[in-house]
Amino acid sequence: MFQLLEPNRIFSITSKAPKYVLLLFILVVSIGLTEALILSPEDYKQSHSVRIMYVHVPAAWISLGIFSTITILSIVGYIFKIKNFFLISKSLAPSGFVFNVIALVTGSIWGKPTWGTWWAWDARITSMLILALFYLMYLIAWRIYEDKEQVFKVTSIITILGIINVPIIKYSVDWWNTLHQPASINILSKSTIHSSMLVPLLIMTAAFALFSLLIFLMKYNTELIKIKNKGLDRL
Amino acid sequence: MISEIFYMDGYGIYVLGSFAFTFLSFMSLYLVIKNQYEREKNKFIVKFGNLNSERAASAKLQRINREILSNTSTI
Numbered sequence: 001m002f003q004l005l006e007p008n009r010i011f012s013i014t015s016k017a018p019k020y021v022l023l024l025f026i027l028v029v030s031i032g033l034t035e036a037l038i039l040s041p042e043d044y045k046q047s048h049s050v051r052i053m054y055v056h057v058p059a060a061w062i063s064l065g066i067f068s069t070i071t072i073l074s075i076v077g078y079i080f081k082i083k084n085f086f087l088i089s090k091s092l093a094p095s096g097f098v099f100n101v102i103a104l105v106t107g108s109i110w111g112k113p114t115w116g117t118w119w120a121w122d123a124r125i126t127s128m129l130i131l132a133l134f135y136l137m138y139l140i141a142w143r144i145y146e147d148k149e150q151v152f153k154v155t156s157i158i159t160i161l162g163i164i165n166v167p168i169i170k171y172s173v174d175w176w177n178t179l180h181q182p183a184s185i186n187i188l189s190k191s192t193i194h195s196s197m198l199v200p201l202l203i204m205t206a207a208f209a210l211f212s213l214l215i216f217l218m219k220y221n222t223e224l225i226k227i228k229n230k231g232l233d234r235l
Numbered sequence: 236m237i238s239e240i241f242y243m244d245g246y247g248i249y250v251l252g253s254f255a256f257t258f259l260s261f262m263s264l265y266l267v268i269k270n271q272y273e274r275e276k277n278k279f280i281v282k283f284g285n286l287n288s289e290r291a292a293s294a295k296l297q298r299i300n301r302e303i304l305s306n307t308s309t310i
Contacts, residue, residue, distance in 0.1 A: 037254070038240060048243035051250045055257040098264045106253040113249050211261055218268045225275040228300060232282040 011224055014217050021214045029207035035200035050197070052110040058205040060103035060128065062212055064166055066096030067131060070138070071159040078156045086152055090142055091219035095212040097135040104128055115179050123172035124180040127165055134162030
């Protein structure tokens with residue numbers, strides 16, 4: 001099965017896919033923006049500031065999802081010696097980091113009108129900041145280490161340590177008294193968010209997921225060409 | 236109507252600021268990655284052009300090399 005993921009086999013797909021993903025992203029984000037900024041209702045308590053949720057929440061979800069994916073790929077890649085999994089992880093990391101920064105900055109902007117402060121050392125915010133630091137360490141490790149075996153080992157350790165923080169982020173609002181409200185969307189139980197807000201939130205999440213797919217494909221293709229450049233040097 | 240969308244009962248600066256920051260970040264990331272892609276691809280084309288005919292023929296046997304050379308741009 002892993003042979004199907006061989007870079008030589010999938011480059012013909014990954015090199016052509018970005019333009020279609022970009023078009024789909026533009027379409028979905030246009031619908032999402034219309035819903036989020038115009039059609040969705042304001043909140044009875046937070047008024048229009050609730051609209052920040054449509055960029056803040058998807059960004060946070062996707063940065064957490066990408067970090068979890070990177071960790072799984074790194075562990076499996078390290079155990080079964082699948083180099084392509086490391087290449088996929090490396091290509092996912094930039095968008096994960098940017099989504100993490102977006103979640104922090106938009107959270108900070110949302111905090112000002114809602115809590116009266118740009119920043120608080122609250123459990124959720126602090127754990128998200130720690131996640132950004134893990135992303136940064138992961139990206140820096142790829143730049144620092146030349147030796148492949150060493151970089152695979154170091155990045156795997158960083159992701160294993162970083163993944164401990166992911167459940168802390170998720171449950172921080174339940175475990176500690178924080179400024180953040182508890183989760184409004186639950187997979188296992190009934191969500192407390194109204195469908196008029198849930199729909200735009202899901203559309204924006206889909207748009208953000210498409211954008212991270214676009215960046216992943218472009219970065220992955222770049223990494224493959226980098227490898228091919230090294231191959232030409234050896235010819 | 237338009238001014239209402241922008242003003243948002245005084246929250247417009249926060250809401251639109253958040254959306255603007257998000258999409259500026261998207262744009263920056265997209266341009267950085269696209270620039271990296273173009274740089275690597277141009278490097279590949281130059282290196283490929285410097286190969287002698289025998290090595291170029293051998294390199295062209297690999298499908299991925301043909302794909303890189305045939306796709307002048309991702310987007």
